[in-house]
Amino acid sequence: MSGGQLPRWVDLGLIPFLNLSAAFLVSGLVVILIGENPLDAVKVLLWGSLGYAEGFGFTLFYATNFIFTGLAVAVAFHAGLFNIGGEGQAYVGGLGVAFACLALDQYVPWYVTLPFAILGSAAMGAAWAFIPAWLQAKRGSHVVITTIMFNYISFSFMVYLLGNVLKKPGSMQNETRTFEDGGRLPFLNDVFPSFGFGYAPVNLSLFVALAACVAVWFLIWRTKLGYEIRSFGANATAAVYAGISPVRIIVVTMLISGGLAGMMAINEIMGSQHRLLIDFVTGYGFVGIAVALMGRAHPVGIILAAVLFGMLYQGGAELSFEMPNITRDMIIVIQGLVILFAGALEHMFRPAIVRFFTPSQALAAKEA
Incomplete structure (x- = not known):
């Protein structure tokens, strides 16, 4: 693994999972703000x-x-x-x-x-x-x-x-x-x-x-x-x-x-x-x-x-x-958050994960 390259299971599995989790976490906060239980909302959605x-x-x-x-x-x-x-x-x-x-x-x-x-x-x-x-x-x-x-x-x-x-x-x-x-x-x-x-x-x-x-x-x-x-x-x-x-x-x-x-x-x-x-x-x-x-x-x-x-x-x-408090417009907001974290913010977690999986390279770069 060189040049900040990640294992395939991290690049193809872990990072998308973290992005998706972040999207649903923010969506849960939005659901709380409108007075609904996010866990109940997840149950209904599933x-x-x-x-x-x-x-x-x-x-x-x-x-x-x-x-x-x-x-x-x-x-x-x-x-x-x-x-x-x-x-x-x-x-x-x-x-x-x-x-x-x-x-x-x-x-x-x-x-x-x-x-x-x-x-x-x-x-x-x-x-x-x-x-x-x-x-x-x-x-x-x-x-x-x-x-x-x-x-x-x-x-x-x-x-x-x-x-x-x-x-x-x-x-x-x-x-x-x-x-x-x-x-x-x-x-x-x-x-x-x-x-x-x-x-x-x-x-x-x-x-x-x-x-x-x-x-x-x-x-x-x-x-x-x-x-x-x-x-x-x-x-x-x-x-x-x-x-x-x-x-x-x-x-x-x-x-x-x-x-x-x-x-x-x-x-x-x-x-x-x-x-x-x-x-x-x-x-x-x-x-x-x-x-x-x-x-x-x-x-x-x-x-x-x-x-x-x-x-x-x-x-x-x-x-x-x-x-009913979660309107169709709110659903579009949740979909938009998933798109945001999967797309525009796709690299949000990547730098930290690269440093975690390549600590020796990070240390060498810091000493240089």
């Missing part, structure tokens, strides 16, 4: 998200969205890129899902439509990430700024399409027609009734998300392209010196990242809503940033972090119902 089958089904449903958006951010991280555009890429990815379902749902079963929905959502998300990627690779425009701008463009673009082009004839709602059975993914409760998920909308896209985790792991750690992506992210100058094209890596990585974000729409559009409608993303793209940070940009960590945020979403809904 029961609402994990304590019964239907609540756990909702937790898995939300986690599916976060797996897709967390993977999207993580892939970009490995190349030293910060893709803030997952929200817009997922939004536009809904077009790919809707086009596939609207075209095929009356003629073929869902398992024929699903591959086209996966390809359509990935293609649309990747296409929405292409221009920011090209602008950074060829013109030096920072991808953070351009992807944020493209989020807002996507919102306006989708409002126009759903209000003027794709809207169901005669309807006052800005949404497409409802898909037939050929455009609907089965709920897990229908496939595995013994699970007892009830009305939870968790569906087969969960397995698509898990397959995406395996694919991302294989890409990043077992392929030449993945090695180039990680090399470029670790040291862009050395990577260029080694013959790795920065334009190629930036564009290809952002296309993969955008495609993964776009696939989030499969869960919402084909798996739950069964129609394309306005504002179905509702912040999942931004939460994916915290999921990727907390999960250390590794698929296994992303799955665990996604389940955690799924618990906060589902358990928070139960909490606001059982304890």
Whole structure:
């Protein structure tokens, strides 16, 4: 262990645990200030998200969205890129899902439509990430700024399409027609009734998300392209010196990242809503940033972090119902604290832990 490098169990386990503990400690103080018992709040949150089958089904449903958006951010991280555009890429990815379902749902079963929905959502998300990627690779425009701008463009673009082009004839709602059975993914409760998920909308896209985790792991750690992506992210100058094209890596990585974000729409559009409608993303793209940070940009960590945020979403809904003083806005504050400690304050405990695990180096540096 040299240069302040930490054991993997510390870097991947202990530090995220401390950050999460700090977030919940501050959240507990907030709960006390509004006159509620934080231990009771924790019990309700855990029961609402994990304590019964239907609540756990909702937790898995939300986690599916976060797996897709967390993977999207993580892939970009490995190349030293910060893709803030997952929200817009997922939004536009809904077009790919809707086009596939609207075209095929009356003629073929869902398992024929699903591959086209996966390809359509990935293609649309990747296409929405292409221009920011090209602008950074060829013109030096920072991808953070351009992807944020493209989020807002996507919102306006989708409002126009759903209000003027794709809207169901005669309807006052800005949404497409409802898909037939050929455009609907089965709920897990229908496939595995013994699970007892009830009305939870968790569906087969969960397995698509898990397959995406395996694919991302294989890409990043077992392929030449993945090695180039990680090399470029670790040291862009050395990577260029080694013959790795920065334009190629930036564009290809952002296309993969955008495609993964776009696939989030499969869960919402084909798996739950069964129609394309306005504002179905509702912040999942931004939460994916915290999921990727907390999960250390590794698929296994992303799955665990996604389940955690799924618990906060589902358990928070139960909490606001059982304890009215803890409003939905308070739940958003708690979620924000987790994001704050997992993201912006991620290095808060790291210097002290490095000194603790490398005392000889700390002493040598002090004597020098």
